[in-house]
Every structure is written in structure tokens, then in C-alpha cells.
Amino acid sequence: MLETQRLVLTHWEEADAAAFFRIVRNPRILPAAGCPALMDEADALRELREGYLAEEEYKLVRKEDGAVIGSIGLRFGEDACSGLPAEPEVGFWLDEPFQGQGYAGEALEALLGRAKGALGCPAVWGCYYEGNARSARLLERFGFSLVRVNPCGDTRLGYTMPEAELRLAF
Numbered sequence: 001m002l003e004t005q006r007l008v009l010t011h012w013e014e015a016d017a018a019a020f021f022r023i024v025r026n027p028r029i030l031p032a033a034g035c036p037a038l039m040d041e042a043d044a045l046r047e048l049r050e051g052y053l054a055e056e057e058y059k060l061v062r063k064e065d066g067a068v069i070g071s072i073g074l075r076f077g078e079d080a081c082s083g084l085p086a087e088p089e090v091g092f093w094l095d096e097p098f099q100g101q102g103y104a105g106e107a108l109e110a111l112l113g114r115a116k117g118a119l120g121c122p123a124v125w126g127c128y129y130e131g132n133a134r135s136a137r138l139l140e141r142f143g144f145s146l147v148r149v150n151p152c153g154d155t156r157l158g159y160t161m162p163e164a165e166l167r168l169a170f
Contacts (some may be wrong), residue, residue, distance in 0.1 A: 002058065002114060004106035009058035009072065016059060017045040019068040020052070023095040032132050033093055034155035034163075056088070056119075060107050062098075070094035072107045074115060074124070081150075081165045082125040088115065089125040092135075104138055112142065116170045123169040129153055130162040144168045 002009040012020070021044035024030050027037040038044045051057070057073035072092040080089035090111060094104055115121040126144050128135035144166035153163025 002110040004110050006063055007069075007103060007106055007110075008061045008063060009107060009110055010061060011055075012048060012052040012057055012059045012071070014045065014048065014053070016068065017041060017048055019059075020044050020048050023068070023070065023093075026096055028096060029093050031157060032129065032135070033091060034129055034153065034157060034161070036157055056114075058107075058111070060094070060103060062103075068095075069098040069103060070107070072104075072111055074111065074119075080125060081127045081163075082123075082167070086121055087123045087125055087167070088119075088121060089127060090115075091127075099134065104134075105141070108138065108142060112168070121170070123167050126166045126168070127153070127163050128166075129155070130164075136164065139166050139168075142168060 018041065021038060021041045024038045024044060030037050038047060052071065059068050060070040060072060061068055070093055074088035074090055076088045077085050082089060092104055092107060112124060115124050126139040147165050147167050150163045150165060152160040155161055
């Protein structure tokens, strides 16, 4: 568990499937991260099991009311755009009503601190697809530097999109 001023970052559980689905059914959330919006709770539970129950995946819970508002996590090895076991890729998304209020920055700061300190990572990567200006601004604000643009970024949407790949060295 990690904590910020307004958030608790704790691990996802299967019992979170309804809250997870409430957010990821929005067609503006997961597609920005290269994944299709989910159409039913069974798909949400499967996605939760396959991608979000990992050790370094966290749900974002607001302290003031206990609302689940998003997700952030580190993916290692082949799941990371770096392809390096010690340099994970950070991924994050927020429920639409909570975007633009600084929650993603709080969560990112906490997770980068964990990556640098407890996990001893020499660097963290961040990627965003063409058109995802909010993710681009956030990563750049934290000092991530562009390494390359993959013109055929892999998505789970059935097509490719240009993907910027950035790195933050500690």
C-alpha cells in the first residue's frame, strides 16, 4: 500500500470487479491506453484477473470517500516498452470525473518513489499513444524524456498507432 495526501494506492482484488467495470466501460478510458472499453462485468473480471492483480498494480482510492477512481502500475520485462527487466513501464488511467484534479500526479509521484527506493529501479519508462495529450504532459512534467516514437505502437484495439516512449532515469 502507498499513500498520498488524498489517495490510498492499494492492490486490486477480484471483489473490485464492479468498481473496475464502472470505470473501464467508458469508451474514453482504456482506448486512450490502447485497450478496448469493456462491455460487461464478465469481461471486466477477466481483464482484472489477467492484467491488474499483479504485485505492482494499484487501484487509486480517494481517502475522503473511499471511491475507486483509477489505476496505476508498473509492468516489467516483456510487458514494458523498455523490454528491460529492471526498467519497468508505468501505466495509469483515471475515471473521467477525476481527471485534471492532480490525482494522477499524486499517484505517479508515489509510485516513482517506490520504483526508485524499495524496488531499486535505475529508470522507469512511460508511453502514450498519439493524441493522449494529458498523459504526455504528466510524464513530461515529471521529467520523462522522449527516447523514441514507435510509428506502429502495438494496441489491443485491432490496429496500431504511433506511440511515444519516454524514460526517466533516477
